Amino acid sequence: MSNIRIDGSALWADLMETARFGGTEKGGIRRLTLTEEDRQVRDWFAAACTRLGCVVTVDTLGNMFARRRGQDETLPPLTMGSHLDTQPTGGKFDGILGVLGGLAVLRALEESGHVTRHPIELINWTNEEGSRFSPPMMCSGAYAGAFTEQEVLDKHDRAGIRFGDALDAIGYRGERPCRATPVAAYFELHIEQGPILEVENRVIGAVTGVQGMRWYEVTIGGKDAHAGSTPMTLRSDALLAAATMIGAVSDIARAHAPQALGTVGLIENRPNSSNVVPSETFFTVDLRHPDDGIVALMEQELRARFKAIAETMGVTLAIRPIWDAPAVPFDPRCVAMVSDAAAEAGFESMKIVSGPGHDAAYMARVAPTAMIFVPCRDGLSHNESESITEAEAEAGANVLLGALLRADLAF
């Protein structure tokens, strides 16, 4: 369909060059949003886009838009993007590949002299990670209308610094209003952050959507007692009850195999002393499935199982739902463009559902959207050891380019 190709080594060079901004000894990146390191990479990104003939604008929440003119400037833009901020001990690719892969797309277009019908906007979203200011994906969320600008500006980090002040401090509070103007389509290239593509030996994942997710905080109340003098039958052991519930979470997920996920990642135990029967155990539960109905069913099962365990074990139970992110199906036309672009480029692809949330999940509210996944070693992400190959980066950017060119004709 097109002979335009990504310059893989230039993309890789960009990835390695920007990895210096916040680079860690272990080869990862610590580049929390709205820090000096974030400013450095933003400056670099703006300059790189400008060199490619783009006009860079910044909105009132610091989201950056690099615009390349189209044949018909009255058409809504085709957009692509991701984020340049990282986790405190993040890797070199999570988010960054989507932005610099987009830059590689702009470069390929520029070098080939191809002008698309639609204008193109490459977006660097502020604070996708949510590590410094919670929640994650706050600024694509605001763009899509999920949060107000003021809400975001008034968030504080754990040091008490206000988002708006941090934004001013790095000089990235722009003039462009932070709201979705009509958008023709949105594509986001990202590492999978999971092991499936690698296990299935596929280079490209055509992401059909983001699974539904619910989070709970669970508190079990028992009675602290001396481990050496309290008969087993007279105990109210909060940790033992929690342990049984942790097993139940796994059982429930496995009962809805293969797509259901159930995780207890965090546990806190009191008084947490070797010879004291625990009096209070707190843990989180993370339930996910691409079908919201199944997520709801899993919650029902969880509530029933937990209640029965608490009654049997003589402990109190409090379940607090703390997050409910409904499943986000992507636009089937955009997903097909990703699959087709992969096939055309000769890459083995597969349909895949995203576990983590992404800026694309908010963009799907305001534009036809899809994502492109490439494998990452051992599924490792949010980790300084996060790793992909140059060939994988290049493949992902080629599919991003191919999907964009398809959308340019279709929309």
Next chain:
Amino acid sequence: MSNIRIDGSALWADLMETARFGGTEKGGIRRLTLTEEDRQVRDWFAAACTRLGCVVTVDTLGNMFARRRGQDETLPPLTMGSHLDTQPTGGKFDGILGVLGGLAVLRALEESGHVTRHPIELINWTNEEGSRFSPPMMCSGAYAGAFTEQEVLDKHDRAGIRFGDALDAIGYRGERPCRATPVAAYFELHIEQGPILEVENRVIGAVTGVQGMRWYEVTIGGKDAHAGSTPMTLRSDALLAAATMIGAVSDIARAHAPQALGTVGLIENRPNSSNVVPSETFFTVDLRHPDDGIVALMEQELRARFKAIAETMGVTLAIRPIWDAPAVPFDPRCVAMVSDAAAEAGFESMKIVSGPGHDAAYMARVAPTAMIFVPCRDGLSHNESESITEAEAEAGANVLLGALLRADLAF
């Protein structure tokens, strides 16, 4: 057998008066060993014993001995005692009842004019709790030959302060050598620190020994992975494996009911983040039974179950034994003296095994020994809410007196 009786209200007044030294707002005591609060209660104790005509000596580790003359000073002393130090948020009775109950015995003897055949020594052991300097029962242990004096002097607390320096600082390094001279018998009155006497509605427990105990540290190694993108079948979830093992510990103890105890009191989980499959979980196991053979069998079962769980769940397993305290049977003659003294005084008693260790466990190495338990509300101990009644305190001290008088005739 004797008309001598404890003055219960004087004993209660002593308990309440000394509770001021380190007294907390919640009605408990914070009186860590070798602190200023410990010095105050030691001074009070020495003065009280001296007023009753006793001679107080202090050994090189700060153990205090209040000696009342006997008819035959060539006989080895009958001894009794416990400790005046407390946990950081301790109660008013753990240890203290044994020392002040002994003081009440001395007062009853003094007021009745009764002179025993043997001399009597009431002992306040240094650092029973082990909260400041580890391990617990260090100074009765040294007295019984389990530790050398130098080992104890060179222990450091978490602030880096040496035991010997702390002992000098409060002026309680004595001249008396810290080693067991011949001892006729040792009796220790203590709160049960468990719920059994209360549940069984008995005033007195005649303690037949201290159960055997083994402690383990267990480390499970999994692989951290994103909770949203790692299929259940591809996970190595350290916490899920640990949870299954925690259930197994309880199962193993229940399989050796009613005397076996199995507890997981402490757990630490890494990275301990809601949306990350845990990569490393650490927990402790506390196994107890009055029969060392059963404790050994429980360990075998634990090792087999844990190994099978680790293999099934694809995690690594490391079990580190960190403490093995063999069961300590007390002297059957001394136990009978406690039962008989209870019966004579008209108290319902029962044989009971001590879960926690006590100074008496070391004293049993060098003298015929037994303990007397009284109930404590809800089995609560190591807690500012620890509670007993004046009647229970008086009952326990009367049985201590009765057992001592029996031993005075028998040994």
